[in-house]
Amino acid sequence: MIRNYLKTGWRNIIKSKGTFTVNIIGLALGIASVIMIMLYVSSELSYDRFNKKADRIARVVFRANINNEEMKEAVVMAPVAQTLKNDLPEVTDATRLAKSYNNRLEYNGTYYGQSSMGYVDPNFFDVFTLHIMSGDQHSPLDKPNTAVISETLARNVFGITDPVGKTFHITNREEDYTVSAVMKDIPENSHFHFDILASTLGYAAAKKTTWMQSDFFTYLVLKEGATVAEVEAKLPAITRKYMGPQMTDAIGMSYEEFEKNNDLGLFLQPLTDIHLHSDFSDATTLEQGGDIKYIYIFSIVAIFMLVIACINFMNLATASASKRSKEVGIRKVLGSNKKQLIYQFLAEAFISTVLATIFAILIFGLSLPGFNQLAGKSIELDSLLKPLYIFSFIGLIFLITILAGGYPAFYLSSFNPLNALKSKFSGSGKNSGIRGGLVVFQFVISAGLILATLVVKEQMNYIQNKDIGYEKDQLLVVRNTYLLGNNEDNFIQEIKNYPRVENVTHSAFVPAGESDNEVGGIFLNGEFLRRMYFYNVDENYIPTMGMELLAGRNFSKFYGDENDNVIINEKAAEALGFGKDAIGKTFQRDTDDGPRDIHVIGVIKDFNWKSLHQEIDPLVLKRNPYGGVIVRSKTADMSGIIENLNSNWNSYNPKEALDYSILDDSFNHTYLKERKMGTILTLFAILTIIVACLGLFGLVTFTAEQRFKEIGIRKVLGSSATQIVALLSKDFIKLVGISFLIAFPLSYYLINKWLQDFAFRIEIKWWLFLLAAIITLGIAFLTIGIKSFKAASMNPVKSLKTE
Structure with a gap:
């Protein structure tokens, strides 16, 4: 059958x-x-679901709001892991991970360049399911200066030789590590990836007892049946118990007094939520x-x-x-x-x-x-x-x-x-109404997607063209000049002599793309105020970046600015309560020896040194150049400068190739996720309108067939092709018009929710709705018109002869 x-x-x-x-x-x-x-x-x-204990693992994170500084950090203090394991019966295990930066590997006299490296506790492989292929299967990191390396790194560095027991050197740290095991490459669907996992037993920061400095990604394994909520409920008491005494010593204020006007604390984030549900600062994410x-x-x-x-x-x-x-x-x-x-x-x-x-x-x-x-x-x-x-x-x-x-x-x-x-x-009545309703539904989706695509495009154009407080065009960033050592200053001086170069600054702090980060506690009149970010720059930074100095003076080599003189942005002046009278004012920065006076010599106009998803935060510039250079070209074509840079770089016989990028490209890369979303939305908007129009084309075809004789009679009686097209089109165009009344309010609500993720965003203008309507209506009318015109152009004799 x-x-x-x-x-x-x-x-x-x-x-x-x-x-x-x-x-x-x-x-x-x-x-x-x-x-x-x-x-x-x-x-x-x-x-992260490949981990056998994935449903029981949670990451400890730190959130706070201190004097209007909102802090969202995925790293916490060194002693948190062991403390929570000791004090909470719901926690069966705890482990830590600290990211190491700029690691250069050398083995047997051969330099292999940068490798990704993290310091992890000896029990890391008990918490995470990472497959060890060879070497110590049970306790590969229970000794100082031991490391587990990835299969790819083992193949690239050691070839077919068994790497277990071999020692490699990290040149920038001047540390040696013995390979205790080789693991399979960390799966693609993990929230962290490293080629080297080194033991924290030889890592000084892992031994810190302070609750006032965050360095470690910390993971807990919860007991079977224990929930994140019940463990989280106990964290405020633990924070108060251990952070309280240290806070009094550090800022001269009791924890209870601090809590009256500020919020801070530890929270838990399930492991499987990390990839899709994180909103932490870029500086504290893996x-x-x-x-x-x-x-x-x-x-x-x-x-x-x-x-x-x-x-x-x-x-x-x-x-x-x-x-x-x-x-x-x-x-x-x-x-x-x-x-x-x-x-x-x-x-x-x-x-x-x-x-x-x-x-x-x-x-x-x-x-x-x-x-x-x-x-x-x-x-x-x-x-x-x-x-x-x-x-x-x-x-x-x-x-x-x-x-x-x-x-x-x-x-x-x-x-x-x-x-x-x-x-x-005849297809009329109730079922015709149902078909009409379905056509409306199709074009609600189509018009909504077209509007969303237009808004995303406008937001991306706004980001590209917004005044961000500095001139991002024609800037070339070289990130690894520190590798030249004593030759770094000579290299920079040679760049300044290039005829195509307008200006050069010596700094590793870049407002877009990869950058160094430095944060310090700020005191005012001896009392803790908040944290602020610091940029280490030289006297050429402000002119090279095209920033505006609103008051005071720039840095100078001749004033001893390296020590206590700083330039702040408008937001910092506001946060410090200086307003427009910041020049000559003093505040303090926390140091290992206690708060130290620093003096304001200049104020610069606020610039977007973070993503446009975020508001501009207070920023302090201090004269302490190192690490890299930023070059401003006189022309948009920087190929000649890059060629000269490479030539001069290689003349010093460095161990690595020149690492450079165009700042404008780095800026655009910051919004790559949004651009991809816009492209995907555009693609699906096109596909949706194609599918909807296919259906519309089919319906018009059947309508024309049903009204075959009517069309013939109307033509005999003198109706023009235009009148017949209008006759066949008006009902469908009316349905498309009705779809706008539903699509646009709904789309406005949803698109506006997306725009809320940007601190700097466009307003959804009326003309975007009009343009979306014109595009949708135009495509629909073209679809209907093609078939309608064909039906209207047929010889009426044929239709009148048919039964």
């Missing part, structure tokens, strides 16, 4: 090639979208994570794509009822019951869905390289062969069959045989 349904269904499909083609294309695009998003979402949600909002957005878009494709199927099937009415009538007269007819129509939907799924997989395979590049993933086509996805596809096929074919099957099988044989089904 099933075979008969499928065979008959295939024959019926072949008879309606046009409808079948529209359905297949629409469903294939919808299913391909679902496959792409399903694999993307699956990859994003899989982060790697840039994802964003759960984009998971929601892309998932909803994919679902809508599929729903729109199913709506097309339903619309075209019910619209073609008049063509199938006699078939239904004859079948019923010959003895077919309603159930058999339902099965027959569902079989046709099933065949269409299976073929569409095959085409969808082909589309996905062809677009996968581009999708991987856009999404920053390495998804492979054979991942679809996983049992989970195979069963998902089977379920998806049956779901689409029911969604797309269910209503048409019940609708067509319900025809009265007498009326069916008389073809008394």
